[in-house]
Amino acid sequence: MESDGNQTQVTLERIGLMPMPLDIKVTYTDGSTQMFYVPLTRMYWHKPNAGIVKDGWAWSYPTYNLTLDTQKTEISKIQLDPSLRMADVDRENNVYEQ
Numbered sequence: 125m126e127s128d129g130n131q132t133q134v135t136l137e138r139i140g141l142m143p144m145p146l147d148i149k150v151t152y153t154d155g156s157t158q159m160f161y162v163p164l165t166r167m168y169w170h171k172p173n174a175g176i177v178k179d180g181w182a183w184s185y186p187t188y189n190l191t192l193d194t195q196k197t198e199i200s201k202i203q204l205d206p207s208l209r210m211a212d213v214d215r216e217n218n219v220y221e222q
Contacts, residue, residue: 125220127196134190134202136162136181139217143183144210147174150192151201162188196222 126133136146146162159175165182181188192199204210204218212218 125196125199125202130193130195132192132194132196132199134192134220136188136190136204138186138188139214142211143181144212146181147205147207147209148190149201149203149206150199151203152194152198153200154198160190162190 125135143164145164145167146160148160148162150158150160152158160178161171161174161176162178163180165180167180178190200222202220205212205215208215
């Protein structure tokens with residue numbers, strides 16, 4: 125995670141071969157939360173009420189840069205798949221806390 129002024133770049137890495145769309149929950153230091161949705165570029169729809177829809181993640185790229193419009197110091201936690209609905213064999217690496 126790198127901060128540049130009022131934006132923070134979070135680099136997500138796909139581990140394994142199965143690309144999946146992502147639900148991401150960001151918790152800020154003031155206790156507020158925000159949901160983000162990163163679809164796959166091959167998907168033709170977005171699920172309703174998914175939060176802020178970001179640019180798609182192309183399946184052929186192993187990493188994705190998520191831009192958050194806040195400073196790094198204002199983020200306390202980033203959680204992938206907070207609803208536990210993804211096909212994920214290792215949930216231990218789904219949470220980043222500062």
